[in-house]
Amino acid sequence: MVTSCPDMKQVEPLTASQIAHFSRDGYLVLPAVLDPELCRQARDEMWGAIEADLPRMKRGEPSTWAPITEEESSRLSAQKPAGGGEPYLGGSGHRLTIRNGAEELLLNLAPRALWQVAEQLLGKGTLVWPAGLDESGTTTGPCFMSDDAVGGLASHMGSEMGWPSGGSFTTEEALRLPKTGPVWLNGQGTRGLYCTLPKSPSPGPEYRGSHSDGACYGRWRLQMAAYTDDVPPNSGAFTVWPGSHTRIWKEQWKAFQAGEKHTDTHLAVRNAGGYTDPVIGRIKADTQPIDCHGPAGTVVLWHTKILHIAGQNSSDDVIRQATIYGFLKTTAAVSDALAVDSEDGDIWRDWSDELRGQ
Numbered sequence: 001m002v003t004s005c006p007d008m009k010q011v012e013p014l015t016a017s018q019i020a021h022f023s024r025d026g027y028l029v030l031p032a033v034l035d036p037e038l039c040r041q042a043r044d045e046m047w048g049a050i051e052a053d054l055p056r057m058k059r060g061e062p063s064t065w066a067p068i069t070e071e072e073s074s075r076l077s078a079q080k081p082a083g084g085g086e087p088y089l090g091g092s093g094h095r096l097t098i099r100n101g102a103e104e105l106l107l108n109l110a111p112r113a114l115w116q117v118a119e120q121l122l123g124k125g126t127l128v129w130p131a132g133l134d135e136s137g138t139t140t141g142p143c144f145m146s147d148d149a150v151g152g153l154a155s156h157m158g159s160e161m162g163w164p165s166g167g168s169f170t171t172e173e174a175l176r177l178p179k180t181g182p183v184w185l186n187g188q189g190t191r192g193l194y195c196t197l198p199k200s201p202s203p204g205p206e207y208r209g210s211h212s213d214g215a216c217y218g219r220w221r222l223q224m225a226a227y228t229d230d231v232p233p234n235s236g237a238f239t240v241w242p243g244s245h246t247r248i249w250k251e252q253w254k255a256f257q258a259g260e261k262h263t264d265t266h267l268a269v270r271n272a273g274g275y276t277d278p279v280i281g282r283i284k285a286d287t288q289p290i291d292c293h294g295p296a297g298t299v300v301l302w303h304t305k306i307l308h309i310a311g312q313n314s315s316d317d318v319i320r321q322a323t324i325y326g327f328l329k330t331t332a333a334v335s336d337a338l339a340v341d342s343e344d345g346d347i348w349r350d351w352s353d354e355l356r357g358q
């Protein structure tokens with residue numbers, strides 16, 4: 001497994017004050033740090049996919065960027081690739097998804113360009129390299145088979161694949177996933193392009209749908225959102241509640257120690273219409289959310305536990321385009337025993353000395 005960075009253009013390392021900001025607030029915005037040419041190629045690729053499968057949307061004509069109808073949504077979701085995985089282009093309402101996250105373009109654009117920054121935060125040589133596709137067009141990488149990972153495999157790959165109903169909480173070292181499958185689960189791809197069409201509905205004063213990703217155990221600690229086009233204020237940017245990462249971590253850790261394996265019970269509440277844990281309510285009541293807007297090539301780094309939501313896109317001429325990636329610690333860096341360890345509740349246990357020193 002490659003854990004060192006091949007020779008490719010890297011985003012500048014973070015300064016001590018940027019690391020301190022990340023540690024304190026749980027997020028950091030790096031404006032326009034990505035290669036503009038790769039951003040342009042990603043925009044072209046998005047429009048190529050739209051032109052092929054949703055041609056009523058025209059590039060340069062925002063009046064045609066209306067929400068995806070139910071009929072369009074079912075037509076798109078029926079186009080499943082033969083080798084498994086999700087349709088290349090999908091969506092419903094104001095959400096449009098392109099499953100190109102395991103392609104070289106997306107990997108070079110975002111996670112690989114941030115490799116040294118990620119190592120700076122999480123420790124050199126401790127991360128799973130996003131290698132993308134092999135010669136057969138498949139990804140292979142390690143996956144910690146927790147309940148939520150198994151649930152993600154079933155929901156993105158189809159239950160007919162025969163996934164177990166519960167997690168083994170051990171690592172499948174070489175989980176193979178097709179290129180439009182949930183390739184973020186084995187660390188090999190980003191989530192593809194997540195787009196929010198103009199005039200998306202308000203989440204309401206309660207910010208319905210705001211949540212904290214994953215669990216306090218496992219191997220996901222640092223995530224990123226990268227914008228391939230300009231995201232002006234109030235146009236669907238990644239939105240965070242500063243400082244919420246440590247508060248949520250603490251509560252989830254208590255629940256984990258008390259035997260709760262995941263945020264499953266919380267997710268059930270979310271599915272019912274809102275993430276209503278008391279700590280989330282307190283955070284919303286006392287903390288002002290931040291709209292992490294920025295020009296094309298902007299990256300938002302965030303601690304996995306931070307409270308966040310994809311912001312409302314109030315514009316009438318911007319398609320919010322972001323790719324999301326979670327850096328994964330290797331099994332060598334965090335063993336299965338450590339991944340489920342419930343003794344050490346230090347939120348920064350798996351981070352670099354440079355970060356821990358802040």
Ligand SMILES: [Fe+2]
Nearest residue numbers: 211212213308
């Ligand atoms: Fe999320």
